[in-house]
Amino acid sequence: MIKTIVSEGLPVDERLIIQKNIIQGKKKGDKRICIVTGTHGDELEGQYVCFELNRLLNENLQHLKGSVEIYPALNPLGIDSVKRGIPTFDLDMNRIFPGEEGGHLIEHIVYQITEDLKGADMVIDIHASNIFLREMPQVRISVEMAEKLVPYAQMLNIDFIWVHDAATVLQSTLSHSLNIQNTPTLVVEMGIGMRITRKYGDRLIEGIFNMMYQMDMWDGPIVDKVTDPEVSTNGEVCFLNADASGIILPNVSHSVNVKKGDLLCKIVDPLEGKVLQEINSPVDGTVFTLRTYPVVYEGSLVARIFSAKNCKQL
Amino acid sequence: MREEIIFQMKSPYRDDFKIRSFRFGEGKKTIAIVGSLRGDEIQQQFICSQLVKNLIELEKNGCILPGHEIMVIPSANHFSMNINKRFWAMDNTDINRMFPGYEKGETTQRIASAIFESVKDYKYGIQLASYYIPGQFIPHVRMMDTGYQSTNIAKRFGLPYIFIREPKPYDTTVLNYNWQVFGTQAFSIFSGDTSNINKDTAKITWISILRFLHKSKIINLPMHEGFISKTISDSDTITVKSDEAGILYALNGAGDEVKEGDLLAKILDPFTGATRSQILSPVKGTIFFAHQKPLIHQNSVLFKIIVPKN
Numbered sequence: 001m002i003k004t005i006v007s008e009g010l011p012v013d014e015r016l017i018i019q020k021n022i023i024q025g026k027k028k029g030d031k032r033i034c035i036v037t038g039t040h041g042d043e044l045e046g047q048y049v050c051f052e053l054n055r056l057l058n059e060n061l062q063h064l065k066g067s068v069e070i071y072p073a074l075n076p077l078g079i080d081s082v083k084r085g086i087p088t089f090d091l092d093m094n095r096i097f098p099g100e101e102g103g104h105l106i107e108h109i110v111y112q113i114t115e116d117l118k119g120a121d122m123v124i125d126i127h128a129s130n131i132f133l134r135e136m137p138q139v140r141i142s143v144e145m146a147e148k149l150v151p152y153a154q155m156l157n158i159d160f161i162w163v164h165d166a167a168t169v170l171q172s173t174l175s176h177s178l179n180i181q182n183t184p185t186l187v188v189e190m191g192i193g194m195r196i197t198r199k200y201g202d203r204l205i206e207g208i209f210n211m212m213y214q215m216d217m218w219d220g221p222i223v224d225k226v227t228d229p230e231v232s233t234n235g236e237v238c239f240l241n242a243d244a245s246g247i248i249l250p251n252v253s254h255s256v257n258v259k260k261g262d263l264l265c266k267i268v269d270p271l272e273g274k275v276l277q278e279i280n281s282p283v284d285g286t287v288f289t290l291r292t293y294p295v296v297y298e299g300s301l302v303a304r305i306f307s308a309k310n311c312k313q314l
Numbered sequence: 315m316r317e318e319i320i321f322q323m324k325s326p327y328r329d330d331f332k333i334r335s336f337r338f339g340e341g342k343k344t345i346a347i348v349g350s351l352r353g354d355e356i357q358q359q360f361i362c363s364q365l366v367k368n369l370i371e372l373e374k375n376g377c378i379l380p381g382h383e384i385m386v387i388p389s390a391n392h393f394s395m396n397i398n399k400r401f402w403a404m405d406n407t408d409i410n411r412m413f414p415g416y417e418k419g420e421t422t423q424r425i426a427s428a429i430f431e432s433v434k435d436y437k438y439g440i441q442l443a444s445y446y447i448p449g450q451f452i453p454h455v456r457m458m459d460t461g462y463q464s465t466n467i468a469k470r471f472g473l474p475y476i477f478i479r480e481p482k483p484y485d486t487t488v489l490n491y492n493w494q495v496f497g498t499q500a501f502s503i504f505s506g507d508t509s510n511i512n513k514d515t516a517k518i519t520w521i522s523i524l525r526f527l528h529k530s531k532i533i534n535l536p537m538h539e540g541f542i543s544k545t546i547s548d549s550d551t552i553t554v555k556s557d558e559a560g561i562l563y564a565l566n567g568a569g570d571e572v573k574e575g576d577l578l579a580k581i582l583d584p585f586t587g588a589t590r591s592q593i594l595s596p597v598k599g600t601i602f603f604a605h606q607k608p609l610i611h612q613n614s615v616l617f618k619i620i621v622p623k624n
Contacts, residue, residue: 009559009612012584016611084406088611090446095411095484102553104447105613132405171483241418245324271327297404298323299421 005071005116006109018113020071023057025064031217034117035208036071037126039094039174041078041085045191046126048201053208063220068212069120074113074174084130084193097177114177121215122152123185124208125175129289131193133301134254136160136288137200138229140187142170145179150231153186155214157207157226159255160288160306163233192292203227230286235308238283242267242296244276254290264303267296283307315370320387321428323421331393333425335432338369341381344532346433346498347440347523348387348489351410352401353394354509357516358442361505362388364520372533382532385436390429410443411484413492430492438467438530439493440523443502447615449606450568453518455543456502458485462494465545468501470529471522472540475602475620477504478547506568546620551602554617558591560584562610566617570601578617581610597621 006018020034035053037046050072057068073079077087086093089106099110117123129135138160139153146163153161170176178185188204191197210226212218242248246267252258258281267277285307291300321333349355349362366386372378389395393403401408407422414434415427433439445451454475457463468476485491493500503523506515525540527533556562561582566572572595581591593616603618610616 011559011561011609011611090400090408091484102555104555104615105611108613130405239419241420245326247326269326295326295404297325297421299419299424300404301420 006112008105008109016077016109018071018074018076018109020069020116021054023054023061023064023068023070025066025068025217026061027063027065027219029066029217031066031121031215032069032119033066033208033212033215033217034069034071034120034123035126036074036117036123036174038071038073038075038079039125040092040127040130040193041075041081041083042131042193043084043126043128044079044194044196045128045201047072048196048198049126049204049208052201052205056205056209060220063218064212065219066121066217068217071113082194094174095172097172097174098181114174114181117174117178117185118181118183120183122211123175123178123183124156124188125185126188126190126204128191128193128195129189132291132293134192134290134292135189136255136286137188137190137203138162138288140164140189142176142179146233149179149184149186152184152211154229155207155211155226156186156188157203157210157223158188158190158229159227160286161229161231162237163231230306230308232306235285235306236283238285238305238307239301240264240279240282240303240305242277242279242298242300242302245297246270246276247294248291248296248302249294250290250292252287252290254287254292257286258284258305260284265291279303281305315366315373320432321425323424325393328393333387333390333428336366336369336386336388338373338384338386339378339380339382339532341383343436344382344384345438345440345527345530346385346387346436347442348390348429348433349442350389350395351391351429351441351489352408352444353391353396353398353403354400355391355442355444356395356509357505357507357511358444359389359395360511361442361516361520361523362386364516365523368520368524372535377534379532379534384527384532385433387429387432390425410489411487413487413489414496426489430489433489434493434496434498436498438526439490439498439500440526441489441493441500441502442519443490443504444508445504445603447603447605448508449615450506450512450604451504452568452600452602453506453515453522454504454602456490456504457500458491458494459547460491460494462497462499464499465543467499467530468545469543470526471501471503471543472525472529473503473518473522473543474541476543476545478545480548546602550623551618551620552597552599553615554578554593554596554619556581556591556593556610556612556614556616559610559612560590562605562608562616564604566601567604568601571599572601572619573598584609593617595619
């Protein structure tokens with residue numbers, strides 16, 4: 001059943017509409033899982049997950065106990081116009097949660113979304129990095145929510161769980177706003193902006209069915225075994241940033257294991273044919289984030305490596 | 315005047331990106347003034363350029379009092395300004411959401427770090443800021459309620475209003491907030507406009523900053539007293555929102571005095587010109603903020619009206 005949760009007039013002959021699809025199982029159950037994506041209009045990996053999950057659930061409703069609600073586009077104007085943010089609005093949508101009932105249009109919309117999601121037994125908020133960086137399938141959880149949420153993240157068939165300090169600014173995200181209101185919410189990051197990586201999507205869908213099985217919402221087939229993800233608290237995350245501006249030429253693939261000293265990439269100057277910087281791995285570890293957009297400025301993030309050992313500065 | 319480059323970065327193919335500071339007087343780090351951090355803050359850049367022009371003249375005439383250093387950074391994002399972008403040219407991040415910055419972080423974190431290192435030890439800090447909703451304000455001083463703010467010092471600007479607001483989580487990364495937390499008396503000045511130069515409100519703003527410098531005994535430039543500033547907060551204003559979308563036909567703007575029931579604006583059907591909604595003032599008061607774009611979405615902030623208290 002399609003339900004419209006937001007409908008606001010746009011200046012000329014159009015409405016800003018946010019919808020969800022409520023898929024009700026044939027078995028009785030009160031539990032509700034929400035799949036949310038499209039907060040950033042350039043992150044499209046969740047589109048495939050929504051489509052495929054929708055299809056598989058509707059073909060197997062006899063196995064579903066409770067409901068799955070799919071929200072494919074929290075920022076429909078951004079998705080349909082190839083914009084990360086909300087066109088005509090300055091602030092990042094994922095920095096103004098939980099919104100304000102009496103606030104400006106977008107703050108009001110964010111409030112309505114929050115109210116609609118509140119009370120779910122689980123919310124999975126799917127992101128896809130940005131147009132610059134490719135991410136290994138991972139779940140990100142703030143330190144204070146780790147004890148409660150890591151066991152759920154481990155059900156999702158992803159490769160990595162990043163438990164991070166919660167900067168104050170992240171208190172305005174969808175996930176934080178819901179988690180502090182006792183609506184458990186997991187943030188999935190995977191793939192890259194403006195593209196769909198079907199193998200990542202298929203893995204996450206298997207993970208979602210596994211989670212529903214564990215939550216007693218699904219009695220249909222599931223994969224024999226999901227991945228056993230690395231958890232960042234067992235090691236350290238190293239950030240590698242460019243020290244030169246130029247064009248980046250990678251020497252390694254994404255998601256590979258590297259040794260300390262391995263050449264990760266070169267930053268080059270095509271005008272003069274010079275190598276401006278060689279970036280080597282400071283540790284043994286796994287490249288879970290890798291820049292794929294070739295143009296870099298000084299400071300641009302090039303890679304993130306998870307190392308089970310101590311991380312040293314470059 | 316001493317001109318200095320506080321941050322320099324090469325670009326793959328563009329000219330080098332340089333942030334310049336202009337220092338006047340010698341002595342304690344007394345006041346730092348920061349102009350445009352976003353590429354569309356043309357009014358803010360213009361005001362800073364006029365301040366630099368005035369300070370060159372004041373320094374030449376010996377009007378900067380001994381023991382004080384004044385620093386002005388007119389522009390910190392001309393890489394975006396030169397290509398008509400509001401946020402950072404490469405990745406669309408907002409420098410004013412990156413403070414206090416990180417010198418080993420991403421590009422805009424490095425820019426914010428360099429700016430903050432330059433301005434953080436000053437006694438007073440002024441940022442010429444812009445609002446996240448397009449519109450026009452009565453020029454005013456804006457401060458966050460961090461517990462460190464001083465409205466008495468803010469009165470030295472002689473602007474009509476001092477607006478105190480509760481910081482939201484995303485405010486913790488803006489320059490003003492970090493200035494205050496690190497011990498600088500910080501003021502954001504909203505000068506009315508952003509992407510257009512309004513000569514009248516620009517002049518009110520740079521004169522108010524010169525008045526602040528004089529009243530703080532940093533320069534010697536006697537001038538008229540300005541306004542007796544009134545301190546207000548969100549609870550002193552009424553927000554008027556659009557109940558329809560369409561073409562905004564505004565009949566009142568920032569600074570106008572209105573009575574309850576006055577017609578503030580009409581929202582017109584963009585095809586037929588018919589009036590979809592008449593926006594009436596719910597109160598007697600002064601329009602503090604007025605939406606400025608000709609198209610309006612439903613449920614958007616049209617006006618903020620200051621309601622006088624008895």
